[in-house]
Amino acid sequence: MEPSQVAIIGSGLIGRSWAMVFAAGGFKVKLYDIAQQQLTSALENIRKQMKELEESGFLKGALTAEQQLALISICTDLKAAVEGATFIQECTPENLELKRKIFGQLDLIVGDNVILSSSTSCLLPSKLFTGLKHVKQCIVSHPVNPPYFVPLVEIVPHPETDPSTTERTYALMKKIGQSPVKLNREIEGFVLNRLQYAVISESWRLVGEGVISPTDLDLVMSDGLGMRYAFIGPLETMHLNAEGISNYCERYREGMRHVLNTFGPVPEFSGEIEQKVNQAMSEKIPVVPKILDARRKWRDECLTGLAKMKTQMKSE
Ligand code: NAI
Structure with a gap:
């Protein structure tokens, strides 16, 4: 069976990481950008990362790095990029006008079944999607940097988003190994x-x-x-740090309120x-690109180790 296909719009930091996450899940990925150079370097960077992950035993998914790389192609034509895609993840810079323009373009070329999803960190769905013909198919899927290592995705609907769009996005995120959470309504800063x-x-x-x-x-x-x-999380912490939530509140509500009031x-x-x-x-950590990059690399290695450990702990 042909693997399902997704399109990633914007091949920067987040777009690259999404491409790797989807390829690890066995999806065909079309990576789109306005700059050819950006796409070429994205692909090189993805190749390098996948090879390193494979060597260290941290590559996600059931496929080899070569097999996953073969699933990713690059494209500077928006229409060709989204052709055949069932899910489109927008990863362009955090600029409302730019994103609205891109969703406006996508609105004109997509069918009624594709999901239009944005990686935005803080733009509300009502700002991004209002007025689009396909608003029912629009949603925010906010990842955490780097999504390859930190699985949480906040799924935030527009007031007019169809519940099936939310459910399909949630199921898709699960399928590719991310950890989705649903917000029932939009709110500044999400959760x-x-x-x-x-x-x-x-x-x-x-x-x-x-x-x-x-x-x-x-x-x-x-x-x-x-x-x-x-x-x-903080709520389970409360639950476990006493004999359940009610007991925690009984013991600590006054103290918490006292501290919070200060x-x-x-x-x-x-x-x-x-x-x-x-x-x-x-x-x-001196603000020097080389040093910052080395520290980020170390952080990612820590996160990878933690992710692996969490998987092991879950299965025990
Ligand atoms: P970035 O600046 O690394 O990448 C943006 C990419 O979009 C670049 O490759 C650029 O060439 C491309 N681009 C610019 N205009 C375009 C257009 N008209 N059509 C197609 N591509 C275009 O940005 P980054 O960090 O990857 O962020 C992307 C989105 O993800 C933003 O909305 C950001 O808020 C969100 N996000 C970022 C996180 C982070 O920590 N970097 C974390 C979670 C979400």
């Missing part, structure tokens, strides 16, 4: 960034008020909270505190 910004803003206040150093603050997460958050206002993320955090981070 992941709302949680992330809550953590970032309290981190910023604590460092700004001189309670803790920037590097120690990060350790609180990486060697503290983060250890369990890789396996259980939280400060939304930070400016500028000025002296910015300089202080920047200095500490830059001492640890």
Whole structure:
């Protein structure tokens, strides 16, 4: 049987990673970009990554790197790129006008059965898709960078998205090994960034008020909270840290409310505190492309190891 086909619009950081995720799932992938050079380098980069992953035993999916590479083709013609695709994942820069233009173009050339999905990190579906003829088939599938190693995908519908679009997208994400979650309605920042910004803003206040150093603050997460958050979420943490949620609330509701009432206002993320955090981070990891890249590579290796461990723990 011919493998199902998807189109990826935009071959940057996220587009490349989606292409690898879909190819690992056995899908034929057409990678589209306006710049031929960008496509050529995307393909080279994907080849290199797949080979390295294969050598280290971390390549996803049942196919070899060569077999997966054979599933990916590149294309600078939008119509040809989406021809035959059942799912289109848009991965162009985070710019509302640009994305609206692209979805407007896609709206004119797609049929009634294809799903139009955006990788946007923070543009609301109502901003992106309103007015499109195929709005029922439109959805946001927000990945986490890098999607190849971090499986979560936030699925966010437009108010007019057909429930079957949400269900099909959810099932597809599961099929390719990602970990989808459904938002029942759109909200600024979706869920992941709302949680992330809550953590970032309290981190910023604590460092700004001189309670803790920037590097120690990060350790609180990486060697503290983060250890369990890789396996259980904050709600299950409550459940397990007492005899269930109700018992936790009974024990800690007052304390939590007391501490939460001492939280400060939304930070400016500028000025002296910015300089202080920047200095500490830059001492640890100088802002030099080579050093940043090496640190990102190390991070990805850690995430790969963690992903593997999580799979093993699940099957035990
Ligand atoms: P990027 O800048 O690495 O890649 C964008 C690509 O789109 C480039 O290859 C560019 O040539 C191409 N492009 C520009 N105009 C185009 C057009 N008219 N048609 C087709 N392709 C075009 O950006 P990145 O980081 O891959 O982000 C893509 C999307 O994914 C954004 O919406 C971003 O918010 C979202 N996202 C990014 C994450 C990240 O950490 N980088 C995480 C989650 C989502």
